[in-house]
Amino acid sequence: MGRRRLSGAQIVIRALLDQGVDVIFGYPGGAVLPIYDELFKQNELRHILVRHEQGAAHAAEGYARSTGKVGVLLVTSGPGATNAVTGLTDALMDSIPIICLTGQVPTHLIGNDAFQEADTVGITRPCTKHSYLVKDANKLGETIHEAFYVARSGRPGPVLVDLPKDVQLAEGLYSTPSEVGHKTYKPQTKGDMKAIERAVDLIANAKRPIIYGGGGIINSGLRANKLFTEFVRLTGSPCTLTLMGLGAFPASDKHFIGMLGMHGTYEANLAMHDCDVMVNVGARFDDRVTGRIDAFSPGSKKIHIDIDPSSIDKTVQVDVPIVGDAASVLSDMIRLLKKRPKRVNAKARKAWWDQIAKWQARDCYAFRSDKKIIKPQYAIQRLYELTRDRETYITTEVGQHQMWAAQLYRFEKPHHWMTSGGLGTMGYGLPAAMGVQAAHPDALVIDIAGEASVLMNIQELSTIMQYRLPVKVFIINNRYMGMVRQWQELMHGGRYSESYMEALPDFVKLAESFGAAGLRVSKPSEVDDAIEEMIAIDRAVVVDVVVDQHENCFPMIPSGAAHNEILLGPEDKAEAPASEDGMVLV
Amino acid sequence: MEDIERHTIAVLVDNEPGVLARVIGLFSGRGYNIESLTVSSVTETKDVSRITIVTSGTPMIIAQIKAQLDRQVPIHSVHDLTAEGPHIEREIALIKVVARGPKRRESLRIADIFRANVADTTTGSFVFAIDGSPGKVDAFVQLMRDLGKVEVVRSGSVAIARGAHAL
Numbered sequence: 001m002g003r004r005r006l007s008g009a010q011i012v013i014r015a016l017l018d019q020g021v022d023v024i025f026g027y028p029g030g031a032v033l034p035i036y037d038e039l040f041k042q043n044e045l046r047h048i049l050v051r052h053e054q055g056a057a058h059a060a061e062g063y064a065r066s067t068g069k070v071g072v073l074l075v076t077s078g079p080g081a082t083n084a085v086t087g088l089t090d091a092l093m094d095s096i097p098i099i100c101l102t103g104q105v106p107t108h109l110i111g112n113d114a115f116q117e118a119d120t121v122g123i124t125r126p127c128t129k130h131s132y133l134v135k136d137a138n139k140l141g142e143t144i145h146e147a148f149y150v151a152r153s154g155r156p157g158p159v160l161v162d163l164p165k166d167v168q169l170a171e172g173l174y175s176t177p178s179e180v181g182h183k184t185y186k187p188q189t190k191g192d193m194k195a196i197e198r199a200v201d202l203i204a205n206a207k208r209p210i211i212y213g214g215g216g217i218i219n220s221g222l223r224a225n226k227l228f229t230e231f232v233r234l235t236g237s238p239c240t241l242t243l244m245g246l247g248a249f250p251a252s253d254k255h256f257i258g259m260l261g262m263h264g265t266y267e268a269n270l271a272m273h274d275c276d277v278m279v280n281v282g283a284r285f286d287d288r289v290t291g292r293i294d295a296f297s298p299g300s301k302k303i304h305i306d307i308d309p310s311s312i313d314k315t316v317q318v319d320v321p322i323v324g325d326a327a328s329v330l331s332d333m334i335r336l337l338k339k340r341p342k343r344v345n346a347k348a349r350k351a352w353w354d355q356i357a358k359w360q361a362r363d364c365y366a367f368r369s370d371k372k373i374i375k376p377q378y379a380i381q382r383l384y385e386l387t388r389d390r391e392t393y394i395t396t397e398v399g400q401h402q403m404w405a406a407q408l409y410r411f412e413k414p415h416h417w418m419t420s421g422g423l424g425t426m427g428y429g430l431p432a433a434m435g436v437q438a439a440h441p442d443a444l445v446i447d448i449a450g451e452a453s454v455l456m457n458i459q460e461l462s463t464i465m466q467y468r469l470p471v472k473v474f475i476i477n478n479r480y481m482g483m484v485r486q487w488q489e490l491m492h493g494g495r496y497s498e499s500y501m502e503a504l505p506d507f508v509k510l511a512e513s514f515g516a517a518g519l520r521v522s523k524p525s526e527v528d529d530a531i532e533e534m535i536a537i538d539r540a541v542v543v544d545v546v547v548d549q550h551e552n553c554f555p556m557i558p559s560g561a562a563h564n565e566i567l568l569g570p571e572d573k574a575e576a577p578a579s580e581d582g583m584v585l586v
Numbered sequence: 587m588e589d590i591e592r593h594t595i596a597v598l599v600d601n602e603p604g605v606l607a608r609v610i611g612l613f614s615g616r617g618y619n620i621e622s623l624t625v626s627s628v629t630e631t632k633d634v635s636r637i638t639i640v641t642s643g644t645p646m647i648i649a650q651i652k653a654q655l656d657r658q659v660p661i662h663s664v665h666d667l668t669a670e671g672p673h674i675e676r677e678i679a680l681i682k683v684v685a686r687g688p689k690r691r692e693s694l695r696i697a698d699i700f701r702a703n704v705a706d707t708t709t710g711s712f713v714f715a716i717d718g719s720p721g722k723v724d725a726f727v728q729l730m731r732d733l734g735k736v737e738v739v740r741s742g743s744v745a746i747a748r749g750a751h752a753l
Contacts, residue, residue: 111616111650119615 008137008168009034015144025056029076031103034168051459055431057087060098062435071098078116089127093422097156106166129157137172145177154187155308191324199303200336206277207348209237215244216282218414224327240268251410261289263403266364273563285316295562376547397429397453400482405448427456437469451477461514473542511542522546559585588644593668600660601635622742675745678717685734
């Protein structure tokens, strides 16, 4: 273990390198100048200069989500830190491990309302997994190492380290990271065997099982993905995934019945409603998934595997809670299942699959094609068909386009789908794509965007050009905040209050002004050519796909409705108007 | 360098969710010390809570702390009891002492001297309840530490000004 005297700023760089960080996203300012000075003097750690700190946070998220590693951003005090808050909250909601290093005014000025001072630790306390204010250069190295440990252990999340400028300039003793974890924070990874045995009993005797997987599987790592796939196939159960879980199980597998939840498939939601045993692996019974809680899967025994004990019984009371890491618990479950002689009740299972096939026959993602106007679903479907054979990473913004992408882009592998699930952050997709591309320079990285969302962080096109990141921005442009308009149509009598944008930029010229390529397509017959051209251009491209302005995203479970009250299309809405209770929900 | 002073401050606040978080956030955000803090509602209608904060800092810092507290919207009034004149300060503590034989007997004798009550006993332990000034509690805990394994819980100070003037 090497121990050396270094300046605080040198310790920051050294600690990041010792943690295996190769690229960070950031923006300089007065309170981080010593760190930027050390960055300048070395070549090992790459820095990507963003155009807004929110972009740095989402880029770090994109990097983390697509690599399974910890993403890092470095911002200055005050506005630098406050601008990063949305990204931190996003990472907290979606359990993404990132480290946010913030500059701070020198310790003797803290509390003095100094220039660019903000109570960063105070502001970020509710939106980080943990945060540190380092007041002693001797503790800086170990604090950063601990921050990495906290960010990636247990249920991952954002960790903030606030660095007063005098601490960056002071000398301190630095030690390389040790294997020792943390004094008190030691998440349980091994599941309780008694609970696992009860779960396996339930699964083995289930007539109508369903396996419902979430982002926790992806966070656990590739081993968990493999084991999850093996587990689903071994049990012969239908498998559904949450928005965050897409890619945890191959979409092409016959056991996969699509995403569940508000805009999930008819078959997944009805199977959730009618199942007799539900196995939740690494998901958190989010309100977008459960619909009305008192009508949520009323007849089932529920098994919940989660590494976060506070997720258990938070919204849905379960019969068999198992606190542990997905990989560890799944491997125990598979071992026990394989020991049993008779694994499934074949007759009951066949009846269950027959029922699911009937639901699948409704073809819930179907849309009316049009020869004259591009349907948004058509554009995404073509994008999928023309990019599926490549190493393609998809990010999204938030809204209708995000849901269509989740429905129609089919993921075979984890880490290829980056979207803002819990927080629903418009403006996430473009900077996230930037982070993905920085981690995977040769891959095809596409931000499936809405024209409203993408404008929220459009400045990052400038970053993308500076670092020659060939990110593709595929804008589903309907000139509306589509999801807002859809809700106004369904629940507010079609009064489209402030959901239409009168003055949108010309996205082709906008792209060109940044030095990127701009394409526009407005005819269905030209969509394929536009996509091919987008792929062929070896730099950043913005494709403005002019789509049907009035298309809505179905299926949809209205807020406050149950899974079996799912609406399949616009014709359904007259039969099931939103309830009073549903109106107050978001 | 100016001397560090210890001050006991009484703060009357609206008894609403989030007020305590605001006060504590103020202290942590601005780097002030909290030696102890207690809070409870104090009016018949339960609409006002009284927070007693024991803090330390230079006179300038103490003045800032009071000014920062006073400008908070849900805070009614701030009284620096240390500066405003004579006041009474009390704390209660429960101290578990695990000891046998002569040490156990000695702990009981000392408790008697300090007028601490025995709140719980087994053949190998006592729980003493003591109240008094924080200094008295400190002294008692220190003596008990020499006699066996000790577990301590303290309420933190509550304080009130002497005399006929009521807040």
